[in-house]
Amino acid sequence: DIIISSTGNVYVSDKGAKRIQVFSSDGIFIGVLGKGGTDDLLQSPTSMDFDKNDMLYALDVKKKSVFIFGTNGMVVKEFGALGEKGSYFEKPVALTVTDNEIFVLDQSGPTIKVFDKQGEYIREFGSPGSKKVRGRGEMVKPIALLAKNNIRIFVSDPGSGRVQELVNVYTPAFLEGVRARGGTRSAMILWNKSPESFVGGYYVYRSDDENGPFEKVAEVGKVAEEVDNGVYVDPGLEPDKPYYYVVTAMAVDGNESWRSKPVKAVPAKYSASPPTDLKAEPQEWSMNLSWEPAAEGHVAYYVIYRQVGDSIKEVGQSEIQSFAAGGLSSDTEYTFLISSVSSDQVESDKTSISVKTAVATRPPIEMDVIKMEDIFSNTYKNYEKEGLGRIKIRNNTMDKIARLKVSFTIKDFMDFPWETEVRDLAPRGEVEVDLKAVFNNRILEVTEDTPVQTRIKLSYYANQEERSYSSNHAINVFDKHKMKWDVRERMAAFVTTKDEVVLEFTRSIITQYRDTSDPLLYGSVFFGALGAYGMTYIIDPSTPYQETSNNVDMVDYLQYPRETLKRKSGDCDDLVILFAAAMESLGIRTKILDIPGHMFMMFEVGKVEKLGKETHDDLFVIYEDGVWIPIEATMVGKTFMEAWEEGSRKYYEWQSKGLVGVMDLRESWVLFKPANLLFTEWRPDEVLRDDIEEMFNEEFQRLRQIRVKLRSKRFIIAIQGNPNDVNAYLQLGIVFAESGEVEEARKSLEKANELDPENPSVVNNLGNLYFMDGMYDDARQAYEDTLEIEPDDPYVWLNLSRSYLRLDMKKEAKEAFNEAYRLDPLVSKKFKGMALELLGPI
Incomplete structure (x- = not known):
């Protein structure tokens, strides 16, 4: 076997010489291992391998042992042979080494036996196979072994004709020191x-x-x-x-x-270092602060404090490295402290700086009076909506004023200050505010022009401290009779329709004419009553209307209706105000007419749809959807017809020139409500009907004829066009009946009945006419005839019950009323007297 160390030396196993020779990489002999003394250490070194530390492992197949040599060539360990007991190996042929283990291939078995680096047996694996049956891990006659790494090992097996790669599957030991x-x-x-x-x-x-x-x-x-x-x-x-x-x-x-x-x-929260390098740029009422951020980069925001005495209070927060501290006093030293707050809401220590604000050359908030009007006490209610002045407010600071309260008061004449709030007044911003006032009734006690001081106060909070500024302004409160004609609708405040004096006087006259329910006759009766009362027209010598009306800056003097009644005199505007108040108290619509240098009025007598558009030689005025009668109020004491004719003449004369101004009182009252006058026990003398008719009786008869003519004309025209027009005869009969022309009413209704005997409205109205004329049996018959045609009309049954009562037929009256009650239970509430008499307690 030949192997090379990490130093490049070449090791050769020499079985014949029973040794291992060592050569340099250049082939120079260095030395031998396993040969020493008289005894040979090695008998047959066959297979060798190095570990990572260059320790040499050599298998001696004859001794059936593994020798471990140190880097100095000395034997460190020998294992495998068991002395007299034999050896771990029977037929070892090869070995290989990993970092922790030694693998020895033993052909006996064959198996691979594993030892640790100290030569202690650990395990073995492998099983015999054959050339025909070659299972995974099975070996026939393996001859060589090579560790690719600590896991994979190659086995050369000529007996099975293959090289197998074997994998060591390890389970690590339990970890220590966690x-x-x-x-x-x-x-x-x-x-x-x-x-x-x-x-x-x-x-x-x-x-x-x-x-x-x-x-x-x-x-x-x-x-x-x-x-x-x-x-x-x-x-x-x-x-x-x-x-x-x-x-x-x-x-x-x-x-x-x-x-x-x-x-x-346990994880900790982010903490932040205090901000550094604080700087301050002083302003007059504020301080611009800036700083360098904390180094950690975990800052969510900064908290700004201000030293107040021995304590500190928070004045704001900022997500950036700057802050404008507002609401300060000028030329004053302040100490500010700033801390960092981490994203985990951990606040750092505070860093401080002390700086003095700049010297101010103007106040932080300024107010200019743009307009402040004198007060006309007679239109005091108007100031609640329209106001009496306007101011401009300027924010000179660099801070937004979130809520600025504006209050306005006039001592003695206002129970409470009027207040409003300006939201979010921007730095260096301006805003205009209308000043309004809610006056008490004491303002109506002003009997002469009175100078007063108004007080305007501005207040807001800065740094939890209230700041306020106030200003006084002088104006005049005019006597309740004064007004200017710059806004002519102001006059509506003098038309006091709900004044008890006017109401009682007007109704005391009208209630004497229960047979009259027409605006034309009401107007003529009241005009006549004023003449009988002794009312006269007198030009105001100090401020006549013909002068003041053309000069909008001149203050005029007007009387309330009660005062005109008490003085029994007035100029044109006073008399117009009185007559308009009386008509409006009766629910009759009026309009004030204004021509150059003069004032008169007109009142509505009906709608065009009922009376037509005929002006009757310019006696009537057709205006909008109504028919109107113009009246020259200064002709009080003369006949109503004369005042009417003069009013019509003036209207059409100036209307042709386009110089008639028309003021609708009811529209004017939206802005200029009638004054609530103080209670008085005084009442005008009563005017009796006999006194009125003694002066104007012939005129009233003439007016009734005019009224009948006016209301009947369109029906007469309809009959002329169609003599069989039943409805025209019916309506004509109603007009005559309402005007007291009983005979003419009977003729018209009987003609209608002749044309259409089955018309229940005609027959019922004939019954009404007979009843009014005291012909109760004829009325009964007419009502019974009506019920033959229309049996489910509760009010015809009611009329029949009334006829029975007049004929002393109480049983029949009760039966008829019961039927009316059955058809409509509300009749018992509308006619409580009859219900009590005929039905018992309701």
Whole structure:
């Protein structure tokens, strides 16, 4: 056998000479092994091999022993021969060496026997075969053996005519020295390196519980020769949480060892170093801070503190290396402290800096009054929505003001300040704010123009401290009678329809005309009542309307309706206000008419759809969808017709020039609500119907005729076009009946009945007409005829019950009312008196 050492020397086994010769790589003889003294050490050296340390292993087939020679050529060990007991070998022919084991091929068997490096027997493997049957691992007459590495061995077997590659399947031993320690969000696991050469790597397992289950988290390769320990770092773990680890060894092409005992590691949280190199750039009311970041790179954010006396308070946080500290006072020294907070919320020590803010040349917040109006106390409600002033607010700081409160008050006239809030006023930003006011009723007690001081206050919080600034502004509160004509709709505030004085006076007149329910007649009655009351027109000598109306900056003096009644006089605007308040209190729509230098009004008497669009020689005004009567209110004391005719003349004269202004009171009240006047016990003298009719009775008769003519004209035209128009006769009869023209109403209704005897509306209205004229039996008959046609109308049954009562037929009346109640139970609530009399308690 010939082999070469790692140094290049050549070793030759010489069985005949019973020795091993050594030559250099150049063929120069160096020496011999196994020959010494008189006795030969070796008898028949046949097979040799070196291990990784250049130890020489030689098989002596005659002695049936293996000799181990050190690098100095001296025998270190001999094994195999058992003395008198024989040998481990019967017919050894070859050997090979790995890092940990010695393999000897013995033809007896044949088998391969394995020993450790100390020559201790470990195991053997292999089985006999034949030339015909050649199983895996079976040998017939093997002659040579070669270790490719620690795992694979080649066997040359001429007897079976083949070379087999055999693999050693190892199971590593249980690992020793496994330990673990926590790092920053990680764990380090260490173990003693396996001494077994066939170990090719290690498996690391992890669990949340000491008793498992364990999950493999890493495969670690073979540990280097010069390293004593295996190591693995497990990253990305949760801090302050225990983890458990076991480690196994894995043989190359072999098995895995048993798991080691569990070891525990608890990862730590990320910590951060304090920021460094703090810098501060002072402003007037703020400080711009900056710094260098912590070195670790695990910083989530920074916390900024400010020294306040002996304590510190947090003023903000920043994810970047800068912060603007606001809400400071100018020309003042401040100490700021900054810390780093890691991603695991571990806060570092604080780094401090002290700097003085710049000297301010202006306040942090400024306010300019853009507009501040004098107050007209009569329209005090309007200031709740429309306001009375406007201010501009400027933020001079470099900080956003999140919530800026604006309050406005006038002492004595406001129970509470009016307040609003400005959100997120930007640094160096501006905003305009309307000032509004909610006044108490004391403002109506102002009897002369009064100068007052308004107070505007701005307040906000900076660094948990309130900052406030205020300003005063002088304005006038005008007497409740004053107004300017720049906004003519202000006048609506004087039209106090709900004033008890106006309501009682108006209704005391109208209730005397229960036979009247028409706007035209209501208007004429009230106008006549004012004349009978002694109302007169007087021009205001100080501020006549013809002067003030054309000068929007001049302050005019207006009277409330109660005051005009009390003084029994007023100029054109006062009389218009009084008449409009009375009409609106009755639910009659009015409009104020304005022409150059003068004011009058008109009121609605009906809709175009019922009265038509005929103006009757420009006596009526067709406006929007209504029919209107213009009235010259200054002609109070004269007849209604004269005031009407004059109002119509002025309207059409100026309307042709496009100079008639129309103001809708109800629309104006949206902005200028009627004033709530203080209670007064004064009431005007009562005006009796006899007094009115003594002066204007003939006119009322004429007006009734006009009313009938107005309301009946379209039905007369319809009849002229179609003499058999039943509905036209029916409606004409209703118009005549409502106007007290009973005979004409009867003629029209009887004509309608003649044309259509089966029309229940015609027959029922005939009954109503007979009832009004006291012809109760005729009324009964008409109602009974109606029910023959329309038996399910509860109100015809009700009319029949009323007729029976007048005819003293109480039993029949009760039966009729019961039927009405059956058809519609609500009749008992609408006619409670009859229900109580005929049905008993309801």
